[in-house]
Amino acid sequence: MHRLSLARGAASGVAELSPDDARTASRLADLLLEVARSVDRDMAAAFPSRLGGDPQLDALRSLVLEQDRAAFASLREKIDDPQQFAEAISAVLANALALAEARDDRLAAVLAPAMERAAHVAIRKDVGPLVGVLYPLVGPVIRKSIAESLDGTLRRLNQAFKDSFSWRGLKWRLEAYRSGSTYADVVLKHTVVYRVEHLFLIQRESGLLLEHVAAPQAETQDPHMVSGMLTAIQDFVRDSFGNAGDAGRSGIDSLRLGDLLLWCEEGPLALLAAVIRGNPPESLHGVLRETLAGIHQDLRGPLESFNGDSATLGDLTSRLSPCLQQQEQPPDTRLSPWLWAIPLAILVFGGAWLAYRTLISYRVDSYVQALRSEPGVVVTAAERRYGTWHVAGLRDPLSTDPAVLRQKSKLSPEQVVENWEPYEALNPAIVMKRLAATLNPPRGVSLSLAGRTIRAEGSAPEHWVEKARALIAAMPAGAPSIDLSRLKDVQDPDFIRLRDALQAHVITFASSAPRPPVGQDAVLDAIASELSELIRVARGLGFSVRVMIVGHADATGQETSNLALSAARAEVVRSMLKSRGIAPHLLLVRSAGTLEPEQVSSAGQELATNRRVTFTVSTSD
Amino acid sequence: MLQKKVCVLGAFGVGKTTLVRRFVESIFSEAYLTTVGVKIDKKTVRVGSEPVTLVLWDIAGEDAERSVRMNYVRGASGYFLVADGTRAETLDVASSIQGRVTAEVGGLPFLLLINKSDLQESWDIAAGPVESLERSGWGVVRTSAKTGEGVEEAFHELTRRMVS
Secondary structure (H helix, E strand, C coil): CHHHHHHHHHHHCCCCCCHHHHHHHHHHHHHHHHHHHHHCHHHHHHCCCCCCCCHHHHHHHHHHHHHHHHHHHHHHHHHHCHHHHHHHHHHHHHHHHHHHHHHCCHHHHHHHHHHHHHHHHHHHHCCHHHHHHHHHHHHHHHHHHHHHHHHHHHHHHHHHHHHHCCHHHHHHHHHHHHHCCCHHHHHHHHHCCEEEEEEEEEECCCCCEEEEEECCCCCCCCHHHHHHHHHHHHHHHHHHHCCCCCCCCCCCCEEEECCEEEEEEECCCEEEEEEEEECCCCHHHHHHHHHHHHHHHHCHHHHHCCCCEHHHHCCCHHHHHHHCCEECCCCCCCCCHHHHHHHHHHHHHHHHHHHHHHHHHHHHHHHHHHHHCCCCEEEEEEEEECCEEEEEEEECCCCCCHHHHHHHCCCCCCCEEEEEEECCCCCHHHHHHHHHHHHCCCCCEEEEEECCEEEEEEEECHHHHHHHHHHHHCCCCCCCEEECCCEEECCCHHHHHHHHHHHHCEEECCCCCCCCCCCCHHHHHHHHHHHHHHHHHHHHHCCEEEEEEEEECCCCCCHHHHHHHHHHHHHHHHHHHHHCCCCHHHEEEEEEECCCCCCCCCCHHHHHHHCEEEEEEEEEC | CEEEEEEEEEECCCCHHHHHHCCCEECCCCHHHHHCCEEEEEEEEEECCEEEEEEEEEECCECCCCCCCHHHHCCCCEEEEEEECCCHHHHHHHHHHHHHHHHHHCCCCEEEEEECCCCHHHCCCCHHHHHHHHHCCCEEEECCCCCCCCHHHHHHHHHHHHHC
16 A cells, blocks of 8 residues: 555656656556556556556567466466366476475374375275275284284183192182182283393394393393394294295294293384293283384384494483383282181190180089088199199098099099009098997997987997997097997897896706716706797897807815816717707806806805806807 | 394205304204204404494204205394305305305305315315405305314404494
8 A cells, every 4th residue: 555655646746847758658657657567466456557558568578578478377277277277287286295304204294184084084985995905914914913812812721721720829829719709810910020131122023132021130142143033933833834925924923942032023123021039920922022013113213224333213211111010929928818717726735725724624623622522532633744734642441432423523533644543541431431340339329420429329238338449448549439339239129038047047967977867858958948039039130149168166075076067068069959959159168167166155054056157148240 | 223134044964053163152052953953153343432332143054955044044144154165065055055045134244164174185175266265256265164274264254344
């Protein structure tokens, strides 16, 4: 607009000029306007040409601009005609794209959306051609991917089966059961323990080592030679077992040597070989693949033109180092349940043992207590030696058997070893037992304890009381006192009657005659019959009787002959009773001579009463 | 550091392995030669002040049944052709191998090593063919695995040719 007003100003502000000058100036302004119109399309539309109708100018124009005009027309025709314009661009398009691509990456950014849309449209329209193109590519890719993942699964499965029937497998099953996870998870956790020890980046064609990185402390031979040999072996495998027609055939991609595993990732220009110890996870394949792909993407040029100088490839160590992965089996910080079970078991067993020991101690205590309170038993020692209780002491044989008390305390002979020395106790109860055992008291006699005194009560025959007295007299000093005062001497009335009747009989003799005079047979018969009756009654009462036949003589004559005469008189009566059926052993004989006269007198009558035989009844058990 | 793949090629029994054995670092057993058909060794050579690591691919010798695996030659920067001075036919084998290598991977620096130079009395290769090969641009070095003659020089010469 500025330039336009200047042109107008130039055209209108010439009034003061001379007419010729004004015309010249007007022409100049028109020319300038024309130039401006030809330059600026908007101006051409806004302002009509003011040069029209000047034949001189037209002639001049056609003269000067004829060639340019033809060229311009031709160009315009090319630009205006789409066909021609397209042809012109198609001739330079490839070069232009190449230049643009070389300059920077804007071209890719600009083209990407359009290409994407185009691909979408093409696929939507007809997917066939795309499938045709992708098919040879997709097939091997999918095959390889499936093969690899199957291989991994099989390897894990194989491992799992191998472990299923081992101690380790059982342990893992238990762990799976305890932790609530699946067995497969547990197997994975334990088997995926590995360390990438070496990485060789190798130029594929020459086998030259591009870079080698190793984990700390990992040992290897010369990496250059290893790299060469690895490539040679790959070539060998490829040649020997690959399909001749398969251009993209691959060599070894996995090789196991005991604990060592070799994984090879092949790219078009380089090979990445990883030497791994242990069982790596499948994901490591991905890491290796991505690393190799990244190296290919960024270093395609240097890799293609690699001439043996590793310096041209820059820092590959930092690119490869992330692949030096390892997973160590995490140290099991949890305490094994067995570690808890052991002290628990010790505690339980210890507790049980302690409880058992305490129980036994308690029982032995109560047993010893019972023994101590038992009359006739003196415990001198009760102690525990080498796990067994030993009880020793003195024991009256009449005291209670310790085995009975031990059984009451629920102790076995193995648990308590006993050693008892016999002794005679003066304990009243034992003494009473002993009395009972020795005297065998008849029915009606009862023994009882009153303090330290043993009291006999009831009725007893005299002979028993006699025996009891004898026994008491033989008791050692310090023995309990025995009171027989309450015993009643109760005899059988028949026995007393018969005894008294027998003892009342006297057989008299003629002077110096050892035999009774005739007529005494009736007396002797009576004596024999009474004696038989007495023996029978006494036997019925539980004892026996004996009869002492005492011969007497009068004071006339010599004493020695009198003694012999009295003995002869007693012997005669004994034999006469014997002949009447009396057992001879019940008949005792004693000669009293003149020592036990009936009457001490020298008168004849009185003397006759001294010539006699008398009877005394004694009892025994 | 510069490294180069170098192949050692020749007929069977010309003494390739013996020739380089004393001059190289080796970790692999010769069993690889009969199984895989190649054995890798290493040799460091100085060209000027720069060390060059030669990764040597000692490739199993060629005989009637087995020809050299050309796959093993790919990526090499140079190679030795080894012939046995006492067996003229090994020179023909070397020549044939050279032709195949050139066809497979193109022209590469190489040296012809005529081995067993210590056995001059049973020498079988005439001077004529060798000279004609030299005239056609072949580098020829006479070597002896027994005395070590010419081996070090051969390594240096081939390295120099590969690096320049």
